[in-house]
Amino acid sequence: MRVIAGSARSLKLKTLEGIDTRPTTDRIKETLFNMIAPYLYDCEFLDLFAGSGGIGIEALSRGAKEAVFVEKNPKAMECIKENLKFTRLEKKGITLTKDVLNALYQLEGDKVFDYIFMDPPYDQELEKQVLKYLAGSSLVYEDTVIIVEASLNTDFSYIGELGFSLIKEKRYKTNKHVFLEKAGKEEIC
Template identity: 55%
Template sequence: MRIIAGTARSLPLKTIEGKDTRPTTDKTKETLFNVMQFDVPGAYFLDLFAGSGQIGLEALSRGAAYAVFVENSRKAASCIEDNIHFTKFDKVSRLMMTDAVTAVRTLEGKYKFDIVFMDPPYNKELEKEVLITLSDSDILKDDTLIVVEASNDTDFDYLTELGYEIVKEKIYKTNKHVFIKRA
């Protein structure tokens, strides 16, 4: 696993041993950042369920102004911390070791994010819980882009009642990226 573009291009990243995380493949990551390419430069980026931190680090490498990484696994948080130091993004990032909902509530009044990315464990409806919390949070701007990585069978029918709309969807073999904005 590596950073694929930008100032930290080609730097290898540590990953977590075991099956607790699913690192995003380079091809999927490239597709994701092609969709977000004009949103990333200068952005405040929130990486929820950050795993190894590769998505937030890729955003920083591609010109995001600041990234907050949220991970509740001690082993994964340690990996993120190592990757932040290795890529020299210490001054433009923050790591929070907590769950995503608590992090959103803690960040209120402190940050306004341009992009929120989340890659929660599949089929546990954790993305729904976070989207509900975000729906009345002040960490979103009017045009914040929320990206959820989910299994292909994850249902997002509830988005309209929370005040969101799907602006784009990228479907891969086993998962998808759902691009969401406030309606």
């Protein structure tokens, strides 16, 4: 796994051995960032279930002002910290070694994010729990884009009930990215 573009371009990132984390492949990461790159500069980025930190580090490398990394696995968090140091982005990264919902509660009232990315373990409905929390959270404002990486069969039919609308869905061979925003936002064409 490597950083694709920006200040840390081509630097190889460490990942955890084993199956505890599932790093987003370079190809999928490149596709994702091609979609959001024009809007990353000076943004606040939240990387939930951060694994080795590859998504948040990519955002920082491409100009995000700050990224918060949330990962409850201490070994994975150590990997994130090493990757931030190696890419010289540690001053722009905040790390929280705790459960995602506890971290969100801790950040409440202190941060507002432009992008929230989450890559929870597949098929456990953890994304649903996080979206339920974010539906009433001050961490999200009308322009926040929430991106969920999920298995192809993950159902998001409930998002309207939570006050979110689907911006787009990008499907890959084994998974998908679902882009959400607060419902009712006026579209400017």
